[in-house]
Amino acid sequence: MLLFSPILLLVLAGSYLLGNALIERELYRVRSDESTFLALASGRLDGELAVPLRHVRSMSEEPILLEAAARNDRDTLAVQFTILLNRNPDYAQVRWLAPDGMERVRIDRQGQHLWRVTDDQLQNKGERYYFRDAMALPWERVYVSPLDLNVEHGVIDRPFN
Structure with missing residues (x-):
């Protein structure tokens, strides 16, 4: 052994x-x-x-959008955002946020159906990380947020977008 x-x-x-x-x-x-x-x-x-x-x-360089934003012409912005969503079926929503984070115009998509969100349903996104991070960038820079679930009125959107 x-x-x-x-x-x-x-x-x-x-x-x-x-x-x-x-x-x-x-x-x-x-x-x-x-x-x-x-x-x-x-x-x-x-x-x-x-x-x-x-x-x-x-x-950000489109004259019609720049003029509409300067005039606070939300109807023209809504039309242009709707055109963008119609041409790009993968986009779920387009929104214009004021410098304080308040939504001024939002167009949503559910399947093929597009609609303009009513004024009483617009939200303030000023406390969301993506808004703060984007506002900290120089004007000419585009902020790309991490992949995240959409939150509307404090609730995660379902089905997930």
């Missing part, structure tokens, strides 16, 4: 080291795969956001 003890210890130590090496190799492979998938997903997300970002930038 004494003769086999050192051999047994060597076998156990070797097995332990081999097991750890195999685990480390597998962890490295998994981490590499995750990094690859994350890079692919990030590239796809950048591509998906390219068109909406172009829309936001072009709207």
